[in-house]
Amino acid sequence: MEKETPFEQPTLLLRIKEILKKREGEIEELKKLKKELEEIKTVLEEKVKERTKDLEQKYTQLEFQKNESDRISKMLVRRDLQLYETKERLEEALRESNKARLESEKIKRSLGIEVQARTKELEGLAKSLDIKVKERTKELEESKIALNSILEDIEDSRRALMNMLEDAEDGRKKVEEEKNKTATIIKNLADGLLVFDQGNKLSLINFQAEIFFQMKTEEVMGKFLPQLAILPIFKPLAELLLKETAGIFRRELQLKENLILEISTIPLATEKEKLGKLVVLHDITREKAIEKMKTEFVSLTAHQLRTPLSAIKWTLRILLDGDLGEITPEQKDFLEKTYQSNERMISLINDLLNVTRIEEGRYLSKLTLVNIEEVINLVVNSYKDEIKRRKIKFEFKKPEEKMPQIMVDVEKVGLVVQNLLDNAVHYTQPGGEIIISLNRGAKDIEFSIKDTGTGIPKEQQERIFTKFFRGTNAIKMEAEGSGLGLFIAKNIIDAHNGKIWFESKQGEGTTFYFNIPIYKKEEFTEFLTKF
Numbered sequence: 001m002e003k004e005t006p007f008e009q010p011t012l013l014l015r016i017k018e019i020l021k022k023r024e025g026e027i028e029e030l031k032k033l034k035k036e037l038e039e040i041k042t043v044l045e046e047k048v049k050e051r052t053k054d055l056e057q058k059y060t061q062l063e064f065q066k067n068e069s070d071r072i073s074k075m076l077v078r079r080d081l082q083l084y085e086t087k088e089r090l091e092e093a094l095r096e097s098n099k100a101r102l103e104s105e106k107i108k109r110s111l112g113i114e115v116q117a118r119t120k121e122l123e124g125l126a127k128s129l130d131i132k133v134k135e136r137t138k139e140l141e142e143s144k145i146a147l148n149s150i151l152e153d154i155e156d157s158r159r160a161l162m163n164m165l166e167d168a169e170d171g172r173k174k175v176e177e178e179k180n181k182t183a184t185i186i187k188n189l190a191d192g193l194l195v196f197d198q199g200n201k202l203s204l205i206n207f208q209a210e211i212f213f214q215m216k217t218e219e220v221m222g223k224f225l226p227q228l229a230i231l232p233i234f235k236p237l238a239e240l241l242l243k244e245t246a247g248i249f250r251r252e253l254q255l256k257e258n259l260i261l262e263i264s265t266i267p268l269a270t271e272k273e274k275l276g277k278l279v280v281l282h283d284i285t286r287e288k289a290i291e292k293m294k295t296e297f298v299s300l301t302a303h304q305l306r307t308p309l310s311a312i313k314w315t316l317r318i319l320l321d322g323d324l325g326e327i328t329p330e331q332k333d334f335l336e337k338t339y340q341s342n343e344r345m346i347s348l349i350n351d352l353l354n355v356t357r358i359e360e361g362r363y364l365s366k367l368t369l370v371n372i373e374e375v376i377n378l379v380v381n382s383y384k385d386e387i388k389r390r391k392i393k394f395e396f397k398k399p400e401e402k403m404p405q406i407m408v409d410v411e412k413v414g415l416v417v418q419n420l421l422d423n424a425v426h427y428t429q430p431g432g433e434i435i436i437s438l439n440r441g442a443k444d445i446e447f448s449i450k451d452t453g454t455g456i457p458k459e460q461q462e463r464i465f466t467k468f469f470r471g472t473n474a475i476k477m478e479a480e481g482s483g484l485g486l487f488i489a490k491n492i493i494d495a496h497n498g499k500i501w502f503e504s505k506q507g508e509g510t511t512f513y514f515n516i517p518i519y520k521k522e523e524f525t526e527f528l529t530k531f
Helices: 008-061 066-103 108-187 207-213 235-243 285-320 329-360 372-389 410-426 458-463 472-477 485-495 521-530
Strands: 192-197 202-205 249-256 259-269 274-283 367-370 393-397 406-409 433-440 444-451 499-505 509-517
Touching: 008 066, 008 108, 066 108, 192 207, 207 274, 235 249, 235 259, 259 285, 285 329, 329 485, 367 372, 372 393, 372 406, 372 410, 372 433, 372 444, 406 410, 406 509, 410 433, 410 444, 410 485, 410 509, 485 499, 485 509
Parallel strands: 393 433
Antiparallel strands: 192 202, 192 274, 249 259, 259 274, 367 406, 433 444, 444 509, 499 509
16 A cells, blocks of 8 residues: 655645535535525514514404304414414524535435425415415405494394383383273273183272272172172172173173173183183163153053053943944944054054053063964964955964973963064065964974064164164055064073074065073973073
8 A cells, every 4th residue: 555645645634624614615505595594584473573573462452252263363373373283384494404404414315305395495484474375364354354344233133122221111111001091991981890810710800890889899709609709799790790601791790789780791712722801880760760760651651551541442342342322334444443543553552551560570460381383373363354354365374293382471372472463464465375383392493483574674673672663664665663572582482491583584585583492390480580
């Protein structure tokens, strides 16, 4: 092996020095690069801090929107995590750079390549981070705009809600005013008012009702009907309300000697449930007193007229029969007309007396078990001559089976048949037809009389059973008549717990019906005690 010459050794040292000098230059470059990376890091950290501070301020402003704030908070946490990861990557890069610097003396070329690659990577990361920050900033701006829109909607909703509350308050005041008006009207109403709930507990009583019952509200309010029935003054009304089950009814009730009330009940209910009932107490004491005076006057007048009319009747009859001597045909015709007029007067007096007895509630007097077919035959026989004279076809359709005996006032039921047959005869033209039918039902006996007469105008049919009413077409045909016959007939049938009704068409005829229940004597007596 050859030894180096003295001239070759200095050359080698120079080369080593040059290499070392170059390496020191590279190290300086690495230091500069490291410094630049640290500056980039510092700038990034400052940007991150500024952005973090800005986001925290925005977060504080939007704190009241909880759900949106949580979302922003989560985004910030994710951003911090991303920044933290980026920081870790930078630190790792710096560590690797230091490692590269230590190894650069041995592997210059590989170190240079690695530093360049790492630098590019860091630059890429920095650019990527900046892009992400910009994107996140844009997202936050969009969130801010959305939140502002939500806040505006909330403000609009708040204003709308305030307007609704104001309207509701105005409505409440109006309702309160109407309630006060209603309370004032109820308090000052001339009729007494009682309101019971669905459990029959008294929930309202007005001032007039307090006067009727001579009690204060606090004494009866909140009590149930059975409890009110214990009070003597309340007992008649309470018993009536407990007994009645119909929805709407009207009854007269004498509360005390000088006080008669008309009791009307009205159900209080909605479409879905029953709320209770309203009881209206109308004072009819004065009307009843006037009605009684009128009835007494009519009764007295009728009785006073009956005696002289009976005397006139028998006097005329004596004259017509020739008991006082022969009379000329002209005189007889005159006396016959006078006799018929007197008979009509007696009939009117009898009708007035019947009406008086009906209003006094003492109409049924002689109740007997009878076959109603016999009663009808008696009336029909008395009209045969009149029917024949008027040339009216007549038929009595008798039942095939034997009719059971029923408990009736024969005279009064005969009067019903007479009134119905009399109307049929007088309002049926010659050549017309009258058919009487008698049928037995399961629990009653039904009578019907059909004619082909003038009929009843439809607009007047609802008044046909009222006192003194006569149809306009009936007045034209038969000027005379009291208008009491059907009123009396209805009250007689009602008194027997029966029902009377009719079917009619003007110009074609009318059919009247009535039925009477089949009672045993003891059952009818029990019915009369309740009537």
